[in-house]
Every structure is written in C-alpha cells, then in structure tokens.
Amino acid sequence: MRNLGLFLAVISVCAGQSVEDVYRERASKIIAAAMQDEGGMAKLSYLCDRIGHRLSGSEGFTKAVAWSAATMIAGGLENVSTPTVKVPHWVRGKEMAEVVWPMRFSLSMVGLGMTGGGDVTGEVVGVRSFEELEKLGRRGVEGKIVLYHPPWVSYGVTGAFRRLGPSRAAKLGAKAVLIRSAGIPQNNSAHTGVTNFEEGVPVIPAGALTEESLGKLERLLQGGERVVVHYMSEAKMLPDADGANVIGELRGSEKPDEVIVISGHLDSWDVGQGAQDDGTGCIGPLQALILLKQLGLRPKRTIRVVFWANEENGTKGGMAYREQFKDQLKNHVIAIEMDGGAERAVGMGITGGGEKALTQMRAIGKLLQPIGAGLVTAGGGGTDLGPMMKDGVIGSGVRTVGKRYFEWHHSESDTLDKVNPDDFRRNIAQLAVFAYVLADMDLRLGN
Numbered sequence: 001m002r003n004l005g006l007f008l009a010v011i012s013v014c015a016g017q018s019v020e021d022v023y024r025e026r027a028s029k030i031i032a033a034a035m036q037d038e039g040g041m042a043k044l045s046y047l048c049d050r051i052g053h054r055l056s057g058s059e060g061f062t063k064a065v066a067w068s069a070a071t072m073i074a075g076g077l078e079n080v081s082t083p084t085v086k087v088p089h090w091v092r093g094k095e096m097a098e099v100v101w102p103m104r105f106s107l108s109m110v111g112l113g114m115t116g117g118g119d120v121t122g123e124v125v126g127v128r129s130f131e132e133l134e135k136l137g138r139r140g141v142e143g144k145i146v147l148y149h150p151p152w153v154s155y156g157v158t159g160a161f162r163r164l165g166p167s168r169a170a171k172l173g174a175k176a177v178l179i180r181s182a183g184i185p186q187n188n189s190a191h192t193g194v195t196n197f198e199e200g201v202p203v204i205p206a207g208a209l210t211e212e213s214l215g216k217l218e219r220l221l222q223g224g225e226r227v228v229v230h231y232m233s234e235a236k237m238l239p240d241a242d243g244a245n246v247i248g249e250l251r252g253s254e255k256p257d258e259v260i261v262i263s264g265h266l267d268s269w270d271v272g273q274g275a276q277d278d279g280t281g282c283i284g285p286l287q288a289l290i291l292l293k294q295l296g297l298r299p300k301r302t303i304r305v306v307f308w309a310n311e312e313n314g315t316k317g318g319m320a321y322r323e324q325f326k327d328q329l330k331n332h333v334i335a336i337e338m339d340g341g342a343e344r345a346v347g348m349g350i351t352g353g354g355e356k357a358l359t360q361m362r363a364i365g366k367l368l369q370p371i372g373a374g375l376v377t378a379g380g381g382g383t384d385l386g387p388m389m390k391d392g393v394i395g396s397g398v399r400t401v402g403k404r405y406f407e408w409h410h411s412e413s414d415t416l417d418k419v420n421p422d423d424f425r426r427n428i429a430q431l432a433v434f435a436y437v438l439a440d441m442d443l444r445l446g447n
C-alpha cells in the first residue's frame with residue numbers, strides 16, 4: 001500500500017495538482033512538529049537571559065554572534081559563516097533629567113540613539129507639532145529645552161518627532177530635546193530608537209519621557225509657569241566597530257543555487273532584552289529550519305537563514321549582504337524578514353513578483369489555515385531586505401495580529417516574558433511551511 005501511495009503522489013504531481021494538494025501532508029507534519037516545539041523558546045531564553053540586549057558595537061552583540069553561529073552549527077545547518085560588517089558604535093553612558101524649577105523632581109526618561117552628550121539646564125518650551133516649532137523660530141527656541149508632546153497617534157506618525165525632532169530643534173539653537181515616546185511602553189518605561197541629525201547641526205542630547213513623567217511636565221506647563229529642566233547625558237559616538245551577519249543554510253537537493261532567505265536582526269537597542277525586537281525574528285527562522293532538518297525535509301532549493309547586523313542604527317548588515325551576494329541576487333527567489341514580534345501569526349506581506357507571486361503565496365497560505373496563519377497580502381518586506389529589494393529581489397515580511405508590539409518595542413519592557421510560547425510556535429510553523437514550499441515547489445515563485 002505504501003508503494004501505491006507513492007505512485008498516486010507522483011501521478012498527482014504530474015497531473016498538475018495544486019500546491020495545497022501536493023504539500024498538505026508535509027505541511028501538517030511541519031505544523032504538528034512546530035506546535036510541540038520546545039527548542040525555539042529554549043534558544044530565545046538563552047539569547048535574552050544569558051546574553052541580553054545587543055546594540056551594534058557592544059559586547060552583547062559580539063557574544064550573540066558567537067553564540068548564534070555555534071547554535072546554527074549545533075542545529076545541523078550547513079555553510080555557517082559570520083562575515084564581518086563595519087557598524088556604527090554609539091554608547092549611552094549615564095543619563096538623567098530632572099525638573100529644577102518651580103520644584104524639583106526627577107524625570108523618567110531614556111536617551112535616543114545616536115544623540116550627543118552634555119550637561120545642560122534650560123527653560124522648557126513645549127510644542128505639539130513641527131509647525132509650532134517653526135513658528136517659535138530661533139528667537140523662541142535658542143538656549144531652551146524643546147519638549148515635543150504631540151498626541152500619540154501611531155509609531156509611524158508620532159515616531160517622526162523621534163527621528164527628526166532633535167535635529168530640527170538643534171538647528172534653531174535648542175540645548176536639548178525631550179519627546180513623547182514614539183512607542184507606548186507601559187509602567188514608566190520609555191521608548192528609544194534612532195535619531196538623525198542633519199549634517200552640520202549640533203548633535204545635542206535628546207531623550208524620550210515615560211508617559212507618567214510627560215504627564216507631570218505637561219501639567220506644570222499648562223499652568224503657565226516657567227519650567228526649568230536639568231539634563232545630563234554621557235552619550236557619544238565611537239569609531240565604527242566590527243559586527244557581523246550570521247548566515248547558515250539547508251542546502252537544496254536539486255537547485256542549491258536558488259535561495260530562499262528567512263531572517264531577522266540580531267542587534268537590538270541597549271534596553272530590555274531585545275526579546276520581541278528582534279530575538280523572536282532571529283530564533284523563529286532558525287528554529288523553522290532546524291525543524292525541517294529534523295523532519296528530514298530537504299527541499300530542492302536552498303533555504304538560508306540570516307541574522308542581520310545593525311538594523312537599528314544603520315542597516316549596515318543588509319547593505320553588506322547585498323554587496324557580498326551581488327552576483328547571486330538573481331538567484332534569490334524571495335527574502336523574508338520577521339521583525340514585528342511574535343504575537344499570533346496571521347500570514348505574510350509580499351512586495352514584488354506581480355500577481356503571479358501573490359497568487360502562489362496565497363496558495364501556500366492555505367496550508368496554514370489550520371492555525372490561522374495563512375493570510376497573504378500585497379506589501380511587505382523588512383528594513384534589512386531593502387538593499388536587495390532595490391535590486392529586484394522579492395521581499396516579504398511576517399504578519400501578526402500586531403496588538404501590543406509598541407508597548408514593548410525599544411524599551412525596558414521588551415523582555416522574554418512578553419513572548420507567548422504558543423504564539424511563537426505559530427510563527428515558527430508559518431515560517432517553516434512557507435520556506436519549505438517556496439524552496440521545494442516546481443515553479444519558481446513569480447513564474
């Protein structure tokens with residue numbers, strides 16, 4: 001009977017059966033294994049609790065690279081390598097902010113990445129928009145500490161004040177900047193992240209206040225009183241450091257030169273544990289590949305797992321990969337990044353490859369209906385995929401329900417306890433099924 005089954009399977013492939021029909025049994029096996037998996041959480045626990053946060057240039061990042069490569073080798077991956085990537089090296093040092101007038105109390109805050117150090121005291125001038133800042137002009141801003149306190153709308157909208165606000169205020173002569181957190185971390189923790197200073201503008205201290213401290217400061221300002229803040233930061237840029245991408249593979253059995261990339265970024269901000277941003281995005285793809293290996297499922301094409309260096313403050317890992325593999329990018333079938341945390345998986349977003357690729361991805365998605373993770377939508381990718389997507393590689397990003405990510409993101413709250421093991425397993429299942437089928441199906445994606 002076993003032979004009859006095999007015979008029927010061969011007949012059905014030859015008869016042009018659908019992807020769902022061909023892969024249903026294997027997908028069920030993968031999902032079952034992933035939903036019982038313990039290895040993913042064990043690895044994530046080690047990364048978070050034993051290594052911890054890992055900003056580019058830090059000792060934590062160096063340790064994470066060595067551990068990741070050793071873990072890939074122990075998991076049976078092939079061609080494990082750690083190509084060097086030069087990365088920016090920003091260090092926070094000590095920092096504090098306090099109101100010194102009309103009374104004295106300390107502010108809970110976190111400095112923004114890539115800002116400068118200083119020890120300044122100044123009157124606070126509050127603005128709710130860039131228009132309000134421009135209206136104040138140099139006369140209203142020079143020598144002051146600017147507080148951006150727009151209402152929180154979304155990471156994209158409110159985050160603009162983190163990305164651009166310090167530079168714009170510095171250009172008008174501000175001594176320092178405080179902002180409403182670009183994320184909405186709970187329990188008196190604030191959100192850091194990268195800031196860009198325009199060339200030639202002084203790199204001043206800038207930090208995000210917790211909602212609790214912001215509220216206190218806002219209420220004082222609303223009273224119309226003069227408010228003075230003292231802000232001290234030791235933040236500084238050091239010369240570029242050696243970082244690395246970490247790469248491992250499951251080589252394809254028939255078309256090993258055609259590659260499916262599944263990836264996340266190994267660096268994190270220097271707060272919390274980088275559990276959801278982006279520990280889950282590294283360990284998820286890695287564990288997906290290890291499960292395929294354990295199940296004896298070697299696809300026709302190569303699946304390559306990549307842990308990116310330096311997503312948070314430079315994207316140097318994505319750029320270095322593009323440079324390293326520039327002659328092989330045409331053989332990259334698709335590159336997938338998981339960088340939105342491991343809340344309950346719902347599917348994938350895809351950019352490139354046209355309607356054909358979208359339809360094929362949706363067909364694969366049907367295999368994930370049993371765990372509700374099969375929705376495929378147009379538009380997706382990842383910061384680290386940007387450089388190769390510019391060269392035409394199809395990009396894709398993992399989608400989740402995305403309910404709580406910005407309560408943890410870039411803050412002390414991003415710790416292992418925020419990862420629900422069952423949700424994480426669904427992410428692993430989703431990655432493993434998509435990667436396997438994309439690597440094994442007869443037609444190359446988009447054809």
Ligand SMILES: [Zn+2]
Pocket residue numbers: 265277278311339
């Ligand atoms: Zn991230």
